Amino acid sequence: MKPLLRVEKVSKTFYGSGLLRRHPVRALDEVSFEVQEGEIFGLVGESGSGKTTLARTILFLAPPSAGKVYFEDACLNDLPARAWRRMRSRMQIIFQDPHGSLNPRMSIRESLEEGLLNLGVSRKKRMERVRKILDDVGIPFAQAEWYPHEFSGGQKQRIVIARALSMRPKFLVLDEPVSNLDVSIQAGIINLLLDLKKEFNFTYVFISHNLDLIGYLSTRVGVLKAGRLVETGPTEEVLTNPRHPYTRELVENPLSFIKAGVP
C-alpha cells in the first residue's frame, strides 16, 4: 500500500527574537513517519513534546527547518504557490479550541462559505453544500444564520469540522479536537469523526495526550517526546508491548484505563 503522507526527517527549530535569539529551541528533531491512506495515525505526547508543532509543520503552516514532507507523491517542500492553493483544500486541520477557530463576527453560513468562495463555487452550489455539510455534522440548517456564541462547545466543534469538510479534503489533522469537551459530548464528536471517515474515506492524523482515546481510535500510533518520535507501530502492539521506557510509562500510568480496563 502506498502512503498518503510521508514525513522524512523533519526538524523544526525556533529562534526567539531579541535576547533569546542565542538559544534556539529544537521543537522537532528528525521526525519520520508514514500515514497510509484511510488510516488513523495517532500521535501522543505530553505538553511541550512538539505535537502541535508537528501538526503545523506537516501542513506547512510552519515550514520545517529541515526534512521533507510528501503528500500523494508530491513533495510539499517545493510546491509552487498555485499548486498549494489546490493542495490546501485537500488537507485540513482542526484545533482544540473551537471558539478560537471561528470568526465571532461571521454567521455559521458565512464561515462555511468562505473557503468555497475562495475556490469560486457558485452561490447555488455553495448553499447546497452548506446544507449538506451541516446535516452531516448534525447541526440543523435552520441555525445556519446563527453566530458562534449561540452554540455550545460541542456544537462549535461540529461547526469547525463542517468547515473543514466544506473543502472536500482527503486528509485531516485533528489536534486535540475533543480535549476541551466533557466526556459525554466527546463521545458524540468521536462517533461523528468515525462516521465521516467511513463515508468519505478520510485519513486522519489524530493528536492527543489521552492514550485511552488514541487506543480506542487509531490504527497506528507514534509517541513523541521532546521533539523526537521515540516509538511508532500498530496501536495494539505498542500498547501491549511498549518498547521505549517512555511509552511504557504512559501505558502503565494508573490514571489511564489501558492496563486496568474500563470501569
Place this chain on the structure above:
Amino acid sequence: MTGNVLLEINDLAVEFFSHRRKIHAVRGLDLTVLPGQFHALVGESGAGKTVTSFTILRLLPPSAAVTRGSVVFQDHNLLTLSEDLMRNLRGREISMIFQEPSKYLNPSMKAADQVIEGIRFHLGYSEKAAYQWTRELFQRVGLDGGRTAMSRYPHEFSGGMRQRLMIAMAVACNPSLLIADEPTTALDVGVQRQIINLLQELRGEKNMAILYVTHDIGVVRYAADYVSVIYTGRIVESSPKDLLFANPRHPYTRLLLESIPSRDKRGSRLQGVPGSIPNPENIPPGCSFHPRCPIAQPICAETLPPMVKIESAHRCACFFPGKDLGLPG
C-alpha cells in the same frame, strides 16, 4: 448529627441572578464528607461542582445567593458564621486548591512569602518560625527547600511546581478539609499522578479529608474512597468507589462510564449521553435527567426521585435504578 462527620451539606440551593434571569446552579444538594476521606465530586461542566465548593468556603460572588439548606462543618453552620470566624477558618481548617494555580498566586510576591503570610496570620508564628516551617513544607511537597526556590516568583515555576506551591500553602496550617477543584486537569498525566500521590500522602499524614472536584473518571478510580456524582446541582448517585464502579445504578452514571473511550471498546461505538445539559434557567421538572434518559417513564417528568439506598452506603436518586438501558452490545 454524629460526631464522625466532618462536613455535612443538607438540601443546599444556590441561585445566581443576572439581568433579571435566575440561574439554578445548585438545587437541593446533599453531601457528607467523613474525616480523612478522599471524596470525589464528579460531574460535567455546569453541573454545579465549583459553585458547591465556593459555597462551602463562602466565596460566592455577590450575584449568587444561598436560598436553602445548610453547610455544617464540625458542628458549625458555615452559612451563618460571622465573617471574622469564617476568615479564621479559611486556610486554617478548610483550604482550597484550584485548577489554575497561577490565577490564585500573587505574581509579585516571592513563593515562600505567600506561604509564610498564611502561617503567620493563622498560627501566629514568629517570622523565623514561619520561615522554618515553610522551608519544611517546601521540601515536603517536593519543591527544593533551598533559598533559590523559596525566593522565586510564581512565573518562574512550571505548572506542576505551581500546584505544589499551592498545596504547600493549603496544608500549611494542617486543615482538616482540603477542597481540590480540578487541581490536575491542566497538567500532564505523569505530573497528575505525582500531585495526586502527594495529596494522598499528606492526607494520610495529617488525617485530612479531601473533597476532590473533577470530571476525570480516571483520577476518581485511581484515588477516591467515595464518589458523589452531581448532575444539574443535585447528587444523583453516591457510593464507596468500588461499589460504584462495580455496579453503577443511575442511568447518568452508567452512560458517563460508557462514554469513556478506551482500547477495550475499539470497533464499537462510544455510547455518549444523548442530548445536552439543560439550560440552568430552565431545568426540567421531576428528575432533571429525564429528557436525556433512555429509560424515562412518565413519573420521572413529574416527581423528583429521592435518594434511596441500594446497598450499604451506595445510594441513588432514580425510580428505576439499574434497569436495563437497552444499549447495543
